[in-house]
Amino acid sequence: MMKMRRTWGMLLMAASLLFTACQQDEVQAPEDTQFAAAEFELPDLSDLETPEVTMGTDNGVLTCTPRETSREKMELLRRALKNLNLNENQLIAVKRFAQQHHACVAEHLTQIQNLHQELLRRANATRENHLAAYRAGQITKAQLEEKLAALRAAVKEEMAKHETKQIHMRMLRRCRLELLQKIESILNPAQLQKWNTWKAQLA
Numbered sequence: 745m746m747k748m749r750r751t752w753g754m755l756l757m758a759a760s761l762l763f764t765a766c767q768q769d770e771v772q773a774p775e776d777t778q779f780a781a782a783e784f785e786l787p788d789l790s791d792l793e794t795p796e797v798t799m800g801t802d803n804g805v806l807t808c809t810p811r812e813t814s815r816e817k818m819e820l821l822r823r824a825l826k827n828l829n830l831n832e833n834q835l836i837a838v839k840r841f842a843q844q845h846h847a848c849v850a851e852h853l854t855q856i857q858n859l860h861q862e863l864l865r866r867a868n869a870t871r872e873n874h875l876a877a878y879r880a881g882q883i884t885k886a887q888l889e890e891k892l893a894a895l896r897a898a899v900k901e902e903m904a905k906h907e908t909k910q911i912h913m914r915m916l917r918r919c920r921l922e923l924l925q926k927i928e929s930i931l932n933p934a935q936l937q938k939w940n941t942w943k944a945q946l947a
Contacts, residue, residue, distance in 0.1 A: 778835060783846035786920070788817040792856055793913055797864075798901040799892070804897060806867050808860055808903075824942040828935045839925040848919035852912040859909050866916040869901040 795808045809851060821842075830838060877889040903909070924943065931939055 748780075750886050754944070758944075771908075776795065778839075779825050780823055781839075781842075783842040784825065785818040786821045787849060787853060787916065789913070789916060789920070791817075792853075792916070794900075794904045795860065797896055799896065804871075804892075805888075806864055806871060806899060808864065820942070820945060827938055827942070828931065831933075834930050836932050839921055845919055845923040848922070849916055852915045857914050859906060860903060861946055863899055863902055863906075867895055870895055 797806055798809045801908070808899070817917055825838060828834075874883070874891045875886055877883045878885065928936060928939060
């Protein structure tokens with residue numbers, strides 16, 4: 745029971761931040777609300793791998809800013825599933841696959857988020873040192889801006905290339921591949937054709 749509670753807790757945390765090929769009765773599943781749950785959201789792997797690092801407008805601290813396309817990418821799976829006209833048996837299977845995927849990615853998403861926060865914490869501490877040097881007259885305004893720009897570029901590069909993060913990114917891709925393969929295994933030829941067209945949009 746405690747194990748089950750911990751698993752559901754991981755699923756909720758990751759949301760800030762998923763049968764056989766034989767089909768049976770062709771009963772159409774209800775629309776829209778069937779895919780409203782968080783497990784039908786796909787994380788934007790491109791944004792996770794190379795996040796946009798910006799300086800806040802109020803206090804200038806370095807932070808990660810989601811790209812405008814991230815929300816749209818998270819909705820891609822929902823849109824694809826709505827377009828497949830799944831029958832009831834397929835819907836049950838897809839929901840199970842989506843939940844399994846959500847559980848698969850939860851810990852890796854959390855670890856990547858924690859890593860990003862730690863890198864930003866360190867970068868912002870360095871930023872404060874640069875600001876202190878400027879206030880003390882040790883560097884010029886131009887030198888400060890140069891140092892801050894270099895700091896932003898450095899933390900962005902470290903977020904993209906961090907060795908531990910790359911392990912988590914590989915696991916996220918494996919989780920996604922397993923989800924897609926499971927869904928494909930229950931689709932009929934007409935559905936599979938639509939699915940393959942949609943899959944080309946994924947990053």
